Amino acid sequence: MLIGIKGLVLKTIQRTDSDRLIVLFTVERGKITVCAKGSRSSKSKILPCIEPFAYSEFVLYEKDGFFWIKEAMLIENFYAIREDVVKLALASYICEVLDITVYENMQELELLRLGLNSLYATATDLRPPKTVKAVFEMRASMLLGFAPNVETCSVCHRGKAREFFFALHDGEIVCSSCRERSLKEYMNSRTSVNAEEEIRFASQIFRIEEDVRLAILYIIGCPADKIYGFTMDENELNSLAKLCEEHLTYRLEKKPKTLDFYNEVSAL
Ligand SMILES: [Zn+2]
Known part of the structure:
Protein backbone atom coordinates (compact mmCIF):
# COMPACT_ATOMS: atom_id res chain seq x y z
CA MET A 1 0.00 0.00 0.00
CA LEU A 2 1.30 3.44 -0.87
CA ILE A 3 0.96 6.35 1.53
CA GLY A 4 1.09 10.00 0.53
CA ILE A 5 2.34 12.51 3.12
CA LYS A 6 3.73 16.03 3.33
CA GLY A 7 6.59 16.57 5.71
CA LEU A 8 9.37 18.79 6.99
CA VAL A 9 12.79 17.17 7.51
CA LEU A 10 13.71 17.56 11.19
CA LYS A 11 16.86 15.45 11.06
CA THR A 12 18.61 12.75 9.08
CA ILE A 13 20.63 9.80 10.37
CA GLN A 14 22.96 7.66 8.25
CA ARG A 15 21.68 4.08 8.55
CA THR A 16 24.00 2.14 6.26
CA ASP A 17 26.46 3.22 3.56
CA SER A 18 23.64 3.92 1.19
CA ASP A 19 20.53 4.35 3.33
CA ARG A 20 19.45 7.17 5.54
CA LEU A 21 16.77 7.52 8.19
CA ILE A 22 14.79 10.73 7.84
CA VAL A 23 12.75 12.13 10.71
CA LEU A 24 9.81 14.04 9.28
CA PHE A 25 7.21 16.28 10.88
CA THR A 26 4.14 15.56 8.79
CA VAL A 27 0.68 16.99 8.39
CA GLU A 28 -0.93 13.56 8.47
CA ARG A 29 0.97 11.54 11.08
CA GLY A 30 2.90 13.90 13.30
CA LYS A 31 6.51 12.75 13.60
CA ILE A 32 7.45 9.79 11.46
CA THR A 33 10.78 8.17 10.65
CA VAL A 34 11.23 6.99 7.07
CA CYS A 35 14.07 5.31 5.17
CA ALA A 36 15.59 6.67 2.00
CA LYS A 37 17.36 4.15 -0.19
CA GLY A 38 20.52 5.02 -2.08
CA SER A 39 20.09 8.60 -1.01
CA ARG A 40 23.82 9.29 -0.89
CA SER A 41 24.12 8.87 -4.61
CA SER A 42 24.16 12.23 -6.34
CA LYS A 43 21.81 10.80 -8.94
CA SER A 44 19.07 10.34 -6.36
CA LYS A 45 16.06 12.47 -7.20
CA ILE A 46 14.98 12.14 -3.62
CA LEU A 47 18.10 13.87 -2.30
CA PRO A 48 16.89 17.52 -2.41
CA CYS A 49 13.71 16.45 -0.60
CA ILE A 50 15.51 14.92 2.37
CA GLU A 51 18.02 17.68 3.02
CA PRO A 52 17.67 19.39 6.41
CA PHE A 53 14.77 21.94 6.51
CA ALA A 54 13.27 20.69 3.22
CA TYR A 55 9.48 20.50 3.07
CA SER A 56 8.31 17.92 0.53
CA GLU A 57 5.58 15.64 -0.59
CA PHE A 58 6.42 11.94 -0.25
CA VAL A 59 5.02 8.66 -1.48
CA LEU A 60 5.91 5.90 1.01
CA TYR A 61 5.60 2.13 1.09
CA GLU A 62 5.93 -0.18 4.06
CA LYS A 63 8.46 -2.99 4.14
CA ASP A 64 10.03 -4.95 7.02
CA GLY A 65 8.37 -2.69 9.55
CA PHE A 66 9.81 0.49 8.04
CA PHE A 67 8.43 3.19 5.80
CA TRP A 68 10.49 3.68 2.65
CA ILE A 69 10.41 6.65 0.32
CA LYS A 70 9.28 5.65 -3.16
CA GLU A 71 8.94 9.11 -4.65
CA ALA A 72 9.38 12.65 -3.44
CA MET A 73 8.63 16.12 -4.71
CA LEU A 74 10.18 19.20 -3.18
CA ILE A 75 7.78 21.94 -2.09
CA GLU A 76 10.24 24.32 -0.39
CA ASN A 77 13.88 24.00 0.69
CA PHE A 78 14.40 27.41 2.36
CA TYR A 79 17.72 27.50 0.55
CA ALA A 80 18.93 30.87 1.89
CA ILE A 81 19.14 29.37 5.40
CA ARG A 82 22.35 27.62 4.30
CA GLU A 83 24.01 30.87 3.29
CA ASP A 84 24.31 32.32 6.77
CA VAL A 85 25.56 30.66 9.94
CA VAL A 86 23.10 32.45 12.27
CA LYS A 87 20.17 31.44 10.07
CA LEU A 88 21.50 27.89 9.93
CA ALA A 89 21.85 27.77 13.71
CA LEU A 90 18.33 29.14 14.23
CA ALA A 91 16.76 26.71 11.75
CA SER A 92 18.59 23.81 13.42
CA TYR A 93 17.28 24.94 16.80
CA ILE A 94 13.70 25.25 15.51
CA CYS A 95 13.88 21.73 14.07
CA GLU A 96 15.39 20.32 17.27
CA VAL A 97 12.62 21.87 19.40
CA LEU A 98 10.02 20.34 17.06
CA ASP A 99 11.82 17.00 17.20
CA ILE A 100 11.74 17.07 21.02
CA THR A 101 8.10 18.07 21.31
CA VAL A 102 6.28 16.24 18.52
CA TYR A 103 5.36 12.57 18.73
CA GLU A 104 4.14 9.92 16.37
CA ASN A 105 0.50 10.25 15.36
CA MET A 106 0.28 13.59 17.13
CA GLN A 107 -1.47 15.87 14.67
CA GLU A 108 -0.01 19.28 15.25
CA LEU A 109 -0.91 21.21 12.17
CA GLU A 110 -0.59 24.61 13.84
CA LEU A 111 2.84 23.75 15.22
CA LEU A 112 4.01 22.56 11.82
CA ARG A 113 2.68 25.74 10.27
CA LEU A 114 4.56 27.78 12.89
CA GLY A 115 7.75 25.85 12.15
CA LEU A 116 7.41 26.42 8.41
CA ASN A 117 6.56 30.11 8.86
CA SER A 118 9.59 30.53 11.13
CA LEU A 119 11.89 28.88 8.58
CA TYR A 120 10.39 31.05 5.84
CA ALA A 121 10.86 34.25 7.90
CA THR A 122 14.47 33.21 8.59
CA ALA A 123 15.29 32.36 4.98
CA THR A 124 13.72 35.49 3.52
CA ASP A 125 14.84 38.00 6.20
CA LEU A 126 11.20 38.79 6.88
CA ARG A 127 12.23 39.46 10.49
CA PRO A 128 15.62 39.35 12.27
CA PRO A 129 16.57 35.93 13.69
CA LYS A 130 16.13 37.22 17.25
CA THR A 131 12.47 38.09 16.61
CA VAL A 132 11.79 34.87 14.71
CA LYS A 133 13.28 32.83 17.54
CA ALA A 134 11.37 34.61 20.33
CA VAL A 135 8.04 34.39 18.49
CA PHE A 136 8.63 30.72 17.66
CA GLU A 137 9.45 29.90 21.29
CA MET A 138 6.46 31.72 22.76
CA ARG A 139 3.94 30.60 20.16
CA ALA A 140 5.19 26.99 20.35
CA SER A 141 4.82 27.13 24.15
CA MET A 142 1.20 28.17 23.67
CA LEU A 143 0.48 25.48 21.05
CA LEU A 144 2.07 22.82 23.26
CA GLY A 145 -0.19 23.82 26.14
CA PHE A 146 2.18 25.75 28.35
CA ALA A 147 1.53 29.37 27.52
CA PRO A 148 2.57 31.60 30.40
CA ASN A 149 -0.11 33.56 32.22
CA VAL A 150 0.95 37.18 31.84
CA GLU A 151 -2.51 38.72 31.93
CA THR A 152 -2.95 39.29 35.66
CA CYS A 153 -1.01 38.84 38.88
CA SER A 154 -1.30 35.17 39.81
CA VAL A 155 -1.80 36.06 43.49
CA CYS A 156 -4.11 39.11 43.65
CA HIS A 157 -5.38 38.90 40.04
CA ARG A 158 -4.80 42.57 39.35
CA GLY A 159 -4.23 43.35 35.67
CA LYS A 160 -2.52 46.66 36.42
CA ALA A 161 0.46 47.23 38.64
CA ARG A 162 3.45 49.54 39.03
CA GLU A 163 5.67 46.58 38.16
CA PHE A 164 5.20 42.95 37.27
CA ASN A 194 19.76 26.55 51.65
CA ALA A 195 21.16 29.92 50.65
CA GLU A 196 22.09 28.64 47.21
CA GLU A 197 18.56 27.49 46.49
CA GLU A 198 17.19 30.79 47.74
CA ILE A 199 19.39 32.72 45.31
CA ARG A 200 18.53 30.40 42.45
CA PHE A 201 14.82 30.75 43.17
CA ALA A 202 14.98 34.54 43.51
CA SER A 203 16.71 34.72 40.12
CA GLN A 204 13.78 32.85 38.62
CA ILE A 205 11.52 35.78 39.41
CA PHE A 206 12.57 38.72 37.31
CA ARG A 207 11.06 42.03 36.29
CA ILE A 208 9.04 42.03 33.10
CA GLU A 209 8.63 45.35 31.25
CA GLU A 210 5.10 46.35 30.34
CA ASP A 211 5.81 46.28 26.57
CA VAL A 212 7.32 42.81 26.86
CA ARG A 213 4.25 41.60 28.76
CA LEU A 214 1.97 43.07 26.08
CA ALA A 215 4.08 41.52 23.30
CA ILE A 216 3.73 38.07 24.91
CA LEU A 217 -0.02 38.52 25.23
CA TYR A 218 -0.07 39.46 21.56
CA ILE A 219 2.08 36.53 20.39
CA ILE A 220 0.00 33.93 22.21
CA GLY A 221 -3.35 35.47 21.32
CA CYS A 222 -3.04 36.69 17.71
CA PRO A 223 -4.14 34.81 14.56
CA ALA A 224 -1.44 32.49 13.12
CA ASP A 225 -0.79 34.73 10.10
CA LYS A 226 -0.19 37.85 12.25
CA ILE A 227 2.56 36.56 14.56
CA TYR A 228 5.01 39.31 13.62
CA GLY A 229 2.45 42.11 13.89
CA PHE A 230 4.13 43.91 16.78
CA THR A 231 7.08 46.26 17.09
CA MET A 232 9.48 47.00 19.90
CA ASP A 233 12.84 48.67 20.42
CA GLU A 234 16.10 46.74 20.66
CA ASN A 235 16.28 46.71 24.49
CA GLU A 236 12.77 45.40 24.89
CA LEU A 237 13.36 42.85 22.14
CA ASN A 238 16.37 41.60 24.09
CA SER A 239 14.24 41.18 27.22
CA LEU A 240 11.51 39.45 25.24
CA ALA A 241 14.06 37.12 23.63
CA LYS A 242 15.55 36.21 27.02
CA LEU A 243 12.15 35.51 28.56
CA CYS A 244 10.87 33.43 25.62
CA GLU A 245 14.02 31.30 25.61
CA GLU A 246 14.00 30.76 29.37
CA HIS A 247 10.30 29.95 29.46
CA LEU A 248 10.48 27.37 26.68
CA THR A 249 13.64 25.64 27.90
CA TYR A 250 12.29 25.57 31.47
CA ARG A 251 9.08 23.91 30.24
CA LEU A 252 10.96 21.46 28.01
CA GLU A 253 13.03 20.51 31.07
CA LYS A 254 16.04 20.28 28.83
CA LYS A 255 18.18 22.59 26.83
CA PRO A 256 18.22 21.75 23.12
CA LYS A 257 21.78 21.02 22.01
CA THR A 258 21.59 23.52 19.16
CA LEU A 259 20.71 26.43 21.48
CA ASP A 260 24.29 26.98 22.65
CA PHE A 261 25.46 27.01 19.06
CA TYR A 262 22.82 29.60 18.12
CA ASN A 263 23.70 31.82 21.09
CA GLU A 264 27.38 31.52 20.29
CA VAL A 265 27.14 32.48 16.62
CA SER A 266 24.46 35.14 17.07
CA ALA A 267 26.64 36.93 19.64
CA LEU A 268 29.52 37.34 17.15
ZN1 LIG B 1 -0.52 40.84 43.08
Missing part, protein backbone atom coordinates in the same frame (compact mmCIF):
# COMPACT_ATOMS: atom_id res chain seq x y z
CA PHE A 165 7.64 40.10 37.81
CA PHE A 166 7.75 36.93 35.79
CA ALA A 167 8.01 33.75 37.86
CA LEU A 168 9.77 31.24 35.66
CA HIS A 169 8.97 28.20 37.83
CA ASP A 170 5.22 28.55 37.36
CA GLY A 171 5.07 30.60 34.17
CA GLU A 172 3.03 33.36 35.77
CA ILE A 173 3.43 36.98 36.71
CA VAL A 174 3.18 38.52 40.14
CA CYS A 175 2.84 42.20 40.98
CA SER A 176 5.46 43.92 43.12
CA SER A 177 3.33 43.69 46.30
CA CYS A 178 2.75 39.96 45.87
CA ARG A 179 6.31 39.14 44.90
CA GLU A 180 7.70 39.04 48.42
CA ARG A 181 4.77 37.00 49.64
CA SER A 182 5.14 34.47 46.83
CA LEU A 183 8.87 34.17 47.53
CA LYS A 184 8.18 33.54 51.24
CA GLU A 185 5.45 31.00 50.50
CA TYR A 186 7.80 29.07 48.24
CA MET A 187 10.49 28.99 50.90
CA ASN A 188 7.98 27.79 53.49
CA SER A 189 6.81 25.04 51.17
CA ARG A 190 10.30 23.55 51.02
CA THR A 191 11.48 21.31 53.81
CA SER A 192 15.03 22.52 53.57
CA VAL A 193 16.13 25.67 51.85
Whole structure:
Protein backbone atom coordinates (compact mmCIF):
# COMPACT_ATOMS: atom_id res chain seq x y z
CA MET A 1 0.00 0.00 0.00
CA LEU A 2 1.30 3.44 -0.87
CA ILE A 3 0.96 6.35 1.53
CA GLY A 4 1.09 10.00 0.53
CA ILE A 5 2.34 12.51 3.12
CA LYS A 6 3.73 16.03 3.33
CA GLY A 7 6.59 16.57 5.71
CA LEU A 8 9.37 18.79 6.99
CA VAL A 9 12.79 17.17 7.51
CA LEU A 10 13.71 17.56 11.19
CA LYS A 11 16.86 15.45 11.06
CA THR A 12 18.61 12.75 9.08
CA ILE A 13 20.63 9.80 10.37
CA GLN A 14 22.96 7.66 8.25
CA ARG A 15 21.68 4.08 8.55
CA THR A 16 24.00 2.14 6.26
CA ASP A 17 26.46 3.22 3.56
CA SER A 18 23.64 3.92 1.19
CA ASP A 19 20.53 4.35 3.33
CA ARG A 20 19.45 7.17 5.54
CA LEU A 21 16.77 7.52 8.19
CA ILE A 22 14.79 10.73 7.84
CA VAL A 23 12.75 12.13 10.71
CA LEU A 24 9.81 14.04 9.28
CA PHE A 25 7.21 16.28 10.88
CA THR A 26 4.14 15.56 8.79
CA VAL A 27 0.68 16.99 8.39
CA GLU A 28 -0.93 13.56 8.47
CA ARG A 29 0.97 11.54 11.08
CA GLY A 30 2.90 13.90 13.30
CA LYS A 31 6.51 12.75 13.60
CA ILE A 32 7.45 9.79 11.46
CA THR A 33 10.78 8.17 10.65
CA VAL A 34 11.23 6.99 7.07
CA CYS A 35 14.07 5.31 5.17
CA ALA A 36 15.59 6.67 2.00
CA LYS A 37 17.36 4.15 -0.19
CA GLY A 38 20.52 5.02 -2.08
CA SER A 39 20.09 8.60 -1.01
CA ARG A 40 23.82 9.29 -0.89
CA SER A 41 24.12 8.87 -4.61
CA SER A 42 24.16 12.23 -6.34
CA LYS A 43 21.81 10.80 -8.94
CA SER A 44 19.07 10.34 -6.36
CA LYS A 45 16.06 12.47 -7.20
CA ILE A 46 14.98 12.14 -3.62
CA LEU A 47 18.10 13.87 -2.30
CA PRO A 48 16.89 17.52 -2.41
CA CYS A 49 13.71 16.45 -0.60
CA ILE A 50 15.51 14.92 2.37
CA GLU A 51 18.02 17.68 3.02
CA PRO A 52 17.67 19.39 6.41
CA PHE A 53 14.77 21.94 6.51
CA ALA A 54 13.27 20.69 3.22
CA TYR A 55 9.48 20.50 3.07
CA SER A 56 8.31 17.92 0.53
CA GLU A 57 5.58 15.64 -0.59
CA PHE A 58 6.42 11.94 -0.25
CA VAL A 59 5.02 8.66 -1.48
CA LEU A 60 5.91 5.90 1.01
CA TYR A 61 5.60 2.13 1.09
CA GLU A 62 5.93 -0.18 4.06
CA LYS A 63 8.46 -2.99 4.14
CA ASP A 64 10.03 -4.95 7.02
CA GLY A 65 8.37 -2.69 9.55
CA PHE A 66 9.81 0.49 8.04
CA PHE A 67 8.43 3.19 5.80
CA TRP A 68 10.49 3.68 2.65
CA ILE A 69 10.41 6.65 0.32
CA LYS A 70 9.28 5.65 -3.16
CA GLU A 71 8.94 9.11 -4.65
CA ALA A 72 9.38 12.65 -3.44
CA MET A 73 8.63 16.12 -4.71
CA LEU A 74 10.18 19.20 -3.18
CA ILE A 75 7.78 21.94 -2.09
CA GLU A 76 10.24 24.32 -0.39
CA ASN A 77 13.88 24.00 0.69
CA PHE A 78 14.40 27.41 2.36
CA TYR A 79 17.72 27.50 0.55
CA ALA A 80 18.93 30.87 1.89
CA ILE A 81 19.14 29.37 5.40
CA ARG A 82 22.35 27.62 4.30
CA GLU A 83 24.01 30.87 3.29
CA ASP A 84 24.31 32.32 6.77
CA VAL A 85 25.56 30.66 9.94
CA VAL A 86 23.10 32.45 12.27
CA LYS A 87 20.17 31.44 10.07
CA LEU A 88 21.50 27.89 9.93
CA ALA A 89 21.85 27.77 13.71
CA LEU A 90 18.33 29.14 14.23
CA ALA A 91 16.76 26.71 11.75
CA SER A 92 18.59 23.81 13.42
CA TYR A 93 17.28 24.94 16.80
CA ILE A 94 13.70 25.25 15.51
CA CYS A 95 13.88 21.73 14.07
CA GLU A 96 15.39 20.32 17.27
CA VAL A 97 12.62 21.87 19.40
CA LEU A 98 10.02 20.34 17.06
CA ASP A 99 11.82 17.00 17.20
CA ILE A 100 11.74 17.07 21.02
CA THR A 101 8.10 18.07 21.31
CA VAL A 102 6.28 16.24 18.52
CA TYR A 103 5.36 12.57 18.73
CA GLU A 104 4.14 9.92 16.37
CA ASN A 105 0.50 10.25 15.36
CA MET A 106 0.28 13.59 17.13
CA GLN A 107 -1.47 15.87 14.67
CA GLU A 108 -0.01 19.28 15.25
CA LEU A 109 -0.91 21.21 12.17
CA GLU A 110 -0.59 24.61 13.84
CA LEU A 111 2.84 23.75 15.22
CA LEU A 112 4.01 22.56 11.82
CA ARG A 113 2.68 25.74 10.27
CA LEU A 114 4.56 27.78 12.89
CA GLY A 115 7.75 25.85 12.15
CA LEU A 116 7.41 26.42 8.41
CA ASN A 117 6.56 30.11 8.86
CA SER A 118 9.59 30.53 11.13
CA LEU A 119 11.89 28.88 8.58
CA TYR A 120 10.39 31.05 5.84
CA ALA A 121 10.86 34.25 7.90
CA THR A 122 14.47 33.21 8.59
CA ALA A 123 15.29 32.36 4.98
CA THR A 124 13.72 35.49 3.52
CA ASP A 125 14.84 38.00 6.20
CA LEU A 126 11.20 38.79 6.88
CA ARG A 127 12.23 39.46 10.49
CA PRO A 128 15.62 39.35 12.27
CA PRO A 129 16.57 35.93 13.69
CA LYS A 130 16.13 37.22 17.25
CA THR A 131 12.47 38.09 16.61
CA VAL A 132 11.79 34.87 14.71
CA LYS A 133 13.28 32.83 17.54
CA ALA A 134 11.37 34.61 20.33
CA VAL A 135 8.04 34.39 18.49
CA PHE A 136 8.63 30.72 17.66
CA GLU A 137 9.45 29.90 21.29
CA MET A 138 6.46 31.72 22.76
CA ARG A 139 3.94 30.60 20.16
CA ALA A 140 5.19 26.99 20.35
CA SER A 141 4.82 27.13 24.15
CA MET A 142 1.20 28.17 23.67
CA LEU A 143 0.48 25.48 21.05
CA LEU A 144 2.07 22.82 23.26
CA GLY A 145 -0.19 23.82 26.14
CA PHE A 146 2.18 25.75 28.35
CA ALA A 147 1.53 29.37 27.52
CA PRO A 148 2.57 31.60 30.40
CA ASN A 149 -0.11 33.56 32.22
CA VAL A 150 0.95 37.18 31.84
CA GLU A 151 -2.51 38.72 31.93
CA THR A 152 -2.95 39.29 35.66
CA CYS A 153 -1.01 38.84 38.88
CA SER A 154 -1.30 35.17 39.81
CA VAL A 155 -1.80 36.06 43.49
CA CYS A 156 -4.11 39.11 43.65
CA HIS A 157 -5.38 38.90 40.04
CA ARG A 158 -4.80 42.57 39.35
CA GLY A 159 -4.23 43.35 35.67
CA LYS A 160 -2.52 46.66 36.42
CA ALA A 161 0.46 47.23 38.64
CA ARG A 162 3.45 49.54 39.03
CA GLU A 163 5.67 46.58 38.16
CA PHE A 164 5.20 42.95 37.27
CA PHE A 165 7.64 40.10 37.81
CA PHE A 166 7.75 36.93 35.79
CA ALA A 167 8.01 33.75 37.86
CA LEU A 168 9.77 31.24 35.66
CA HIS A 169 8.97 28.20 37.83
CA ASP A 170 5.22 28.55 37.36
CA GLY A 171 5.07 30.60 34.17
CA GLU A 172 3.03 33.36 35.77
CA ILE A 173 3.43 36.98 36.71
CA VAL A 174 3.18 38.52 40.14
CA CYS A 175 2.84 42.20 40.98
CA SER A 176 5.46 43.92 43.12
CA SER A 177 3.33 43.69 46.30
CA CYS A 178 2.75 39.96 45.87
CA ARG A 179 6.31 39.14 44.90
CA GLU A 180 7.70 39.04 48.42
CA ARG A 181 4.77 37.00 49.64
CA SER A 182 5.14 34.47 46.83
CA LEU A 183 8.87 34.17 47.53
CA LYS A 184 8.18 33.54 51.24
CA GLU A 185 5.45 31.00 50.50
CA TYR A 186 7.80 29.07 48.24
CA MET A 187 10.49 28.99 50.90
CA ASN A 188 7.98 27.79 53.49
CA SER A 189 6.81 25.04 51.17
CA ARG A 190 10.30 23.55 51.02
CA THR A 191 11.48 21.31 53.81
CA SER A 192 15.03 22.52 53.57
CA VAL A 193 16.13 25.67 51.85
CA ASN A 194 19.76 26.55 51.65
CA ALA A 195 21.16 29.92 50.65
CA GLU A 196 22.09 28.64 47.21
CA GLU A 197 18.56 27.49 46.49
CA GLU A 198 17.19 30.79 47.74
CA ILE A 199 19.39 32.72 45.31
CA ARG A 200 18.53 30.40 42.45
CA PHE A 201 14.82 30.75 43.17
CA ALA A 202 14.98 34.54 43.51
CA SER A 203 16.71 34.72 40.12
CA GLN A 204 13.78 32.85 38.62
CA ILE A 205 11.52 35.78 39.41
CA PHE A 206 12.57 38.72 37.31
CA ARG A 207 11.06 42.03 36.29
CA ILE A 208 9.04 42.03 33.10
CA GLU A 209 8.63 45.35 31.25
CA GLU A 210 5.10 46.35 30.34
CA ASP A 211 5.81 46.28 26.57
CA VAL A 212 7.32 42.81 26.86
CA ARG A 213 4.25 41.60 28.76
CA LEU A 214 1.97 43.07 26.08
CA ALA A 215 4.08 41.52 23.30
CA ILE A 216 3.73 38.07 24.91
CA LEU A 217 -0.02 38.52 25.23
CA TYR A 218 -0.07 39.46 21.56
CA ILE A 219 2.08 36.53 20.39
CA ILE A 220 0.00 33.93 22.21
CA GLY A 221 -3.35 35.47 21.32
CA CYS A 222 -3.04 36.69 17.71
CA PRO A 223 -4.14 34.81 14.56
CA ALA A 224 -1.44 32.49 13.12
CA ASP A 225 -0.79 34.73 10.10
CA LYS A 226 -0.19 37.85 12.25
CA ILE A 227 2.56 36.56 14.56
CA TYR A 228 5.01 39.31 13.62
CA GLY A 229 2.45 42.11 13.89
CA PHE A 230 4.13 43.91 16.78
CA THR A 231 7.08 46.26 17.09
CA MET A 232 9.48 47.00 19.90
CA ASP A 233 12.84 48.67 20.42
CA GLU A 234 16.10 46.74 20.66
CA ASN A 235 16.28 46.71 24.49
CA GLU A 236 12.77 45.40 24.89
CA LEU A 237 13.36 42.85 22.14
CA ASN A 238 16.37 41.60 24.09
CA SER A 239 14.24 41.18 27.22
CA LEU A 240 11.51 39.45 25.24
CA ALA A 241 14.06 37.12 23.63
CA LYS A 242 15.55 36.21 27.02
CA LEU A 243 12.15 35.51 28.56
CA CYS A 244 10.87 33.43 25.62
CA GLU A 245 14.02 31.30 25.61
CA GLU A 246 14.00 30.76 29.37
CA HIS A 247 10.30 29.95 29.46
CA LEU A 248 10.48 27.37 26.68
CA THR A 249 13.64 25.64 27.90
CA TYR A 250 12.29 25.57 31.47
CA ARG A 251 9.08 23.91 30.24
CA LEU A 252 10.96 21.46 28.01
CA GLU A 253 13.03 20.51 31.07
CA LYS A 254 16.04 20.28 28.83
CA LYS A 255 18.18 22.59 26.83
CA PRO A 256 18.22 21.75 23.12
CA LYS A 257 21.78 21.02 22.01
CA THR A 258 21.59 23.52 19.16
CA LEU A 259 20.71 26.43 21.48
CA ASP A 260 24.29 26.98 22.65
CA PHE A 261 25.46 27.01 19.06
CA TYR A 262 22.82 29.60 18.12
CA ASN A 263 23.70 31.82 21.09
CA GLU A 264 27.38 31.52 20.29
CA VAL A 265 27.14 32.48 16.62
CA SER A 266 24.46 35.14 17.07
CA ALA A 267 26.64 36.93 19.64
CA LEU A 268 29.52 37.34 17.15
ZN1 LIG B 1 -0.52 40.84 43.08
